Amino acid sequence: MDLVGRWLSIECFKHNGSLHRYWDRGLVLENNDDYIVIASKKAKVVENNGRCWFTKEPAVTIFSKKEWWNAICMIKKDGICFYCNIASPCLVNKEAIKYIDYDLDAKLFPNGEIRVLDEKEYAHHRALYEYNDELDTVLKYQTSVIIDRMKKKEFPFEDELITSYFDQFLQMIKR
Secondary structure, eight states, X not given: OOOTTOEEEEEEEOTTSOXXXXXXXXXXXXXXXXEEEEEESSOEEEETTSOEEEOSSOEEEEEESSSSOEEEEEEETTEEEXXXXXXXXXXXXXXXXXEEEEXXXXXXXXXXXXXXXXXXXXXXXXXXXXXXXHHHHHHHHHHHHHHHHHHHTOTTOOHHHHHHHHHHHHHHHHO
C-alpha cells in the first residue's frame, strides 16, 4: 500500500485498549517494512478527556513497525529535540497509524543531554493494567537500546536525516 503523500491520523492507545490521544494528521514521507515516517505542522491533538491543543513545533515522527518505539523529532530554533515513546510496534492502514503507549519515554535534547521520563507513570500503569513480566522486560530492554542509540546518534536520532525529511515535507506541502 503506497501511502507516501497521504495524510493519516495517529491514534495512541493504552494497554487496556482505551484511546489515550489522537493527532488529526501527518503527511506520510516514507513507508517501508521497518517504519513509517510522517511530518506535520500545527497538528490538532485531542486528549482522552476531550481537551484539544495544537502542536507548537513542526515535527517529523518515525513509527517503528518491528521495534517497541516511535520518535517525535521536533524542529526547534536551537536544534532538533527527539522525544522517544516506548510503545508497541505500530499498525498502519489507509487512514491511521495506531500504537499502544507504554509511558516510558526518553528525550534527547539538542545539547546532547538524555533524560528518561515518566518512570513513576510507568510503574503505576504496570500495576493498573497488569503488564506481565515478559512485557516489562521487553519495554525496559527497548528503553536501554534507545538510550544507547541516542548516545551514538544512530537511527532515528540523526539530525541530518530529520532535516532531510523535513525539507521533503516542506517541498510536498508546497505542491
